[in-house]
Amino acid sequence: MNRAIDALNEWMQLRARLRDEYQFHLDRATADFRALGLSRRTAKRAAAGRFGSRRNLKHALRELGGDWPGLIRLFSAHRVHASPWFQPIVLVMASLFVLLLSPAPLAVIEGAVGQPLGVADRRAVFISDQARNLSYVGIKKADFESIRALDSLTELERYQSIHARAHARKGISIRAIEFQIRNRTGNPRLRAIPLFERESIVMGPAKAVWGFIGFCSLFFFATSQSSFRWIEYGLAAGCLHSLASLLMWAVVIQRWSRVAWSSDGTALLGFLALSALYLGVVALQCQVWRIGLHRRCPCCLEPLLLPLTEGSADCILMNSATTESVCAQGHGVLVETRWSSQFRPQRSPLQGLVRG
C-alpha cells in the first residue's frame, strides 16, 4: 500500500513538474516566434508543432514510471475503445440482474404466519420466538407483557393469538428493538422481524465503491488535461465497474439472507465468508484489468503481439528468460523478465485474458 501511495505521489510530482516545464518552454518558444514577427496565434501553433506530439509525451511519461497510475488512466478508455457494445450490454444485464434479484423481505414473514400480509401489516414489526428448527412458535404471555413497557414500540398487540405485532418508533432500528426485547424478557430466541420494506441489499459497500470510482475518475480527469473523451470513457467505465461490484454484492447478500442460519454466530460467519468471496472476486477483476492494460500499447491501446522469448528458463541468474512483445503499429514494446509476476513464456500475452 505504501509503495502504491509513494508511486502515486511520485507520479503526481512528476506531472506537476513536467507541466510547469512544458508551460515555460512553450511560453518561451512562443515569445521567440513572436519576436520573428509571427502573430500570437501562429506563434503558439509553431511552438506547439516544434514541441512534438502529445502521444509521444504520453509514451515517454509511461516509460518514466507512470506504471500503475498511467494504467489506471488508460483502463477506462481501452475497454470502451475495444468493444463499443460491451459496456452498454453489461450495464443493461447488470441492471436486469439487480432487478430480478430484488429482495422479497415480506415472503419470509408471510411464510412464518402462514398467510399473505395485509397492507396494514406492512409497516409493523413482527415479534416471535424462533424455535431450534427455525420456525416461529409465537411469544409467551409473560414475555408479551414484559415488552409492553418498551418505549421503542407502539401499538403492541397480539397477532394471530400467538405472535406479537407492533410499530417501531421513528429512528429506532430493528437491531435495537431486538436487543431491547431480549434484554427485557431474558429470552435470547426472540426475534424482531420488520414487516416494512427495508434495504435487504447492503448498499453501503456498493456506494463506497461507486464513490471511490467516481472520485478517482474526477481526480484523474482534473489532473490529466485530457479531453472530453476521457470523461466520457471514465464515466462509462466507472458505471460498469460500480454496477458489476453492486451486482456481485447483491448476489452475495441475497444468498446470505435467504439461508436459514442456525444461530447468529453462523450467520455472521456466513456473512464474513461471502464478503471474503466478494472481495476476492473484485481483486481478481482488478488483476485482470491490470494485466489486460499492462499488455496493451499505451498509445493505440491495441494488444501487444508477437511475444518473443529469449534466454533460458533454467539459467535464471546469468541468462534468465525474457519475453518481449510489440505493438503492431510500432508504438510500444513490453519486456517482461522472469521475475515479473505476469511472466508466461509459453503463452501469448493476451491469451485468455482480454479480447483483442
Add this chain to the structure above:
Amino acid sequence: MRVGLLQGTLDLLVLRVLIPGAMHGYAISRRLADLSEGWLSVDEGSLYPCLYRMEKKGWIRSGAGRSENNRKARFYSLTDAGMAQLEVEQQGWLQFQRVVVRILKRA
C-alpha cells in the same frame, strides 16, 4: 533533409551540452537545435522526460532559478556521475561511428 535522432543518443547530446554550465530545458533544446544547425529532428517535448530520467539516475541535478526574462525555471547541471557517463557514452558512440564508417568504406 532533417534526420531523426537515434535511440539513446539524446542522453549523450544533453550531457555534452550541459558541460559549459547549468541550463534550463528550453535553453538546452535551443542549444541542441543551434549546434545541429537544424539537421536533427528532435521533439522538444521528449527532452523533459529525458532530463527527469537522467536526474533520477544521478547524472544531472536540477535546481530552481530565474531565466533571462526573470521567470521561474528549473536549471540542470552535470554531476560527477554524469561526467563519467558522458565519457562512457561518448566512447561508445565514437566506436559505433568508426564501425559504421568502416563498413561503408569497405563494403
